[in-house]
Amino acid sequence: MALAVALVVVIITLLSGYFFWAHTWWFPIDISKHGGAIDRQFTLTLIITGIIFVLAQLALAYAVWRYRDRGDGRKARYSHGNNKLEATWTIAATVLFIGLTLMGYHIWAGIHFVGAAPGAMRVEVWGQQFAWYFRYPGPDGQFGPVHIGDKYDPATGKYIDDNKVDDATGNYLGLDRDHDAASKDDIVTATLAVPVNQQVELILRSKDVTHSFFVRELRLKQDLVPGMEIPIHFTATKTGRFEIACAELCGLGHYKMRAFFEVMTEPDYQKWLQNMAAAQ
Amino acid sequence: MASTVLTPTKPAKAGKPGGSGRGSGGFGPGGSGGGGGWEGYRVPSRTYRLGMWFGLGGIVMLFAAFTSAMVVRRGMSFDWASIAVPRILWLNTGVLLASSLTLELSRRALARRSATQFNRWLYATLVLGLAFLGGQLVAWRELASRGVYLATNPSSSFFYVLTAAHGLHLAGGIIALGYVVFRAGSMVRGLTRRTPLDVAAIYWHFMDGLWIYIFFLLTRWS
Amino acid sequence: MAEMQAEIVHRHEAPKAFIWKYIFSLDHKVIGIQYYLLALFSVFVGLTLSILMRIHLVWPQASIPLLDKVSPLGAPGGVISPEYYLSLLTLHGTIMVFFVLTTAPQGGFGNYFLPLQIGAEDMAFPRLNMLSFWTTFAGLAVLMATFFIHDGPPIGGWTSYPPLSAVGGAAGPGMAVGETLWVVSIAIFCVASMLGAINFIATTLDLRARGLSLMKLPLTCWAWFLTAILGLLSFAVLLAAGVLLLLDRTGGTSFFIPGGLLVSDKPILHSGGSPLLWQHLFWFFGHPEVYIAILPGMGVTSHVLSTFARKPIFGYRAMVYAMSAIGVLGFCVWGHHMFVSGMSPYSAFAFSVLTMAIAIPSAIKTFNWIGTLLGAKIRFSTPMLFSIGFVSLFVTGGLSGIFLGQPPLDIYFHDTYFVLAHFHMIMGVASIFGIFTATYFWFPKMFGRMMNETLGKIHFWITFVGVYAIFMPMHYLGLEGNPRRYAEFIDNFLLPLMSVHRFISIAAFITGAAQLIFLFNLIWSLFKGKKATENPWEATTLEWTVPSPPPFDNFAGKHPVIYHGAYEFSVPGAEKDYIMQNSPEEVAADH
Ligand code: HEM
């Protein structure tokens, strides 16, 4: 029995570890400026936890096998522990775990503590039950106001019908192009396209419930919370077509809430944007 | 660390085998209902009080959660409109404070084994408690007559939530006191323990203090 | 103080009438078994739901017999629809977390064995105890009712994030009546757990036998005690959140619902609420909750490892401090569930450091368990196998937490199968292993018969290998970025992963089926098991000093006195290789 337990633990450990080692399943390519650091931090964490994993499981297997009851007269060792050992592994665990997270500080800070550069291109990302829309501000660089749902008037405590959303005419975001000057040149698309090697700031907004913007290759995920405008920035470094998935349960069609994310060369991007503007 | 000898952890029980036996106490009708030989089971009064103190810990967390929700909701909103709390709340506060006083008087009377005094103050407490709840209802009616309902404004939402949650808890206290009234006779005659009264008193005073806190929150904060 | 003493020492007997003896019993042992049966029912429901989910994920078109009878709408012709998948998911999670992992280890075994292990006749407040069980039962009944309403159970997941959970039927099937029932059920459950917790705390503090100082308590009792404190404080917060959510749904308030929403083309008449507020309140409860689920498992694992290793637990004090530290820190780390939620990134980082801090006591416990085995003389009975399995799973599940606790890595892993792997390993399966350990270990005491060892071992082998086969590959799916809570996989990048999903599903079917062996063993042993002696495992704690099963009043009117710590095994110079806690035997090396 002892041998069986030990062997099974060892086999499970080695097999589990093997697939990490062999990269049988692994991250997709990284196409972002900040992603490399995340991948390195992951690798570092994987090495450290991997060593602990293997050592702990092997120690367990060894102890189980080595100290089985062999039916001889030997008694177990009478010991209540060892304070030196306790102190050692407490300190070791503290240094390793806290150290790891501190080492990741600069990555997090780079993504979140500094805003986008002033010249960054801005795109609004809108989530709704089960579709994505993207809004480009157009030549004026301004996003016009949206008219979605009813507006609450704190003065009277009444709700005023303010809804201009109309899927039939393609006005998904409730823009009032006739009255709001800033809305006139806004471009609303179903695909997110950005030029390569340029910083992009996304402003995440939701029309209904919470969604989450997830592009694996960008190493980027951020919730879209209704009532909030959450900024997030990145720089894509490789061209290509990637998938956007929704990563926060948003209802029955959560699994099919997807869109494409395209990184283009600057000329391609300009051409694309013009086509989109023409189609509004 | 090396102690082989027994260390009695419960001096109260040391000379009292059977101190912990199945029994009745502050949490429900004693003796009845369960059937079987539960009469012999009784834990020390102290345990009931301890249980009550921890129960209050849970209630503190409940209201702490409401409070933090209120702080957050108020801090982030553009639509918060303070409401003037109904004047009658001051009166209610006085009534509730008085009830704590009468409850203490009744406990003193019980210690003196003065049945009439004990009953008088106990009933006074009950009446004051009910009067408080009635007063809270009046306050709600007043707000309603001003057109301020649960959903009118976040501040009114919190007003109703906090007062209702407190009122429900106080109603529980009234039921507990009702049980004490039911048991009063035998308590005075020393046939049953006064634990239910002691425990209910802790609860009652706590509800009193909790109300002061809520009142402060509602007048100063919302 | 004019306090009446109980002058006469009664030896009280059990009530005769069936209803008082078995239904509305005040006896902690009966209530413990009631909790256990409730959890057993729930776990098989939860398991069935997970099997249905795994079927749907790999064979979306499969028609499941009889399922259309349960839900003609959700599974027309027995084929699970994507929205019904989410209903199953929500109930699976809710049932498992609340009605299995919060009931069996604490309400079940805690109720039964805390009084026995501390030498008390019962819990401090038997009526309160009965009340908390029946309240829990009511909560379960309300939750189960969601299966039988028109549009089925809610689809909001066990975390029930608003606005999805707050805006009513417009948000999807099950989000009208179903979601309301869900909130009510959880609120009831909160009340029940708080009532139960008070009882555990008072009992542990006040009803210990003479000589049983806190530092002589079995680690199981420490675990139940700390769990009770966590439960008392955290369920109160969930209760508050539940009340507010219910008001948002039915009272027109706007605690969690912001303004200007348009759900299914329907303007939502709310304004100014904060979805993140719910997340904060929920996870303030939710993180302690995972410790509520796992602490009793840690306790019983420590207990059983020491007993079957025939060796004192390594670092008893360290274990107690570690569990206490976990209890305290457990309230300070809730933000690690919200790294990508839009919460302030500065607080995210603070939560990250605290999260790593809570990993330290967890690591300490693991090392102590392994330390207990070094130099031991291990007996491989089924309970021991499951507690060895617990340690292995705890290591695996704990280490993936080191990834998730780092915000930059959680950006990628949040809400992917990596998280699913992590929490199933550490909270789900590890706790279940704790329950199995406890069942095999204490069954003889509870029912007077041994469980069948052969069946037990077969159960262990399939389950241990099975859970690794199910949940280990989920890490790999997480690496590939596979989002969780997906009813179907249609994204291009998910299609190549279907073979992994198929593997997981098949492993799940086998593992699920193996649980029937356990059920069979349980029932069979109840009637046909070998008669158990008073102390079949040669353990040291007080429950093993009374007959199996124990008499109605536990110690037959006697009052045990404690002389020794809970884990005095293989003491040099002692007669046997264990010393009962209440044995007056003097030993030089005692400690
Ligand atoms: C054979 C055992 C089990 C299997 C095969 C299984 C399978 C699953 C699956 C397929 C999901 C849904 C994944 C998704 O679509 O996101 C899930 C979710 C979940 N499971 Fe399990 N599970 C098992 C045992 C457990 C146990 C023991 C627990 C106890 C904690 C548990 C708790 C949960 C929770 C909390 C969720 C999340 C529900 C949600 O997203 O709201 N599961 N499980």
Ligand SMILES: [Cu+2]
């Ligand atoms: Cu979604």
Ligand SMILES: [Cu+2]
């Ligand atoms: Cu957590």
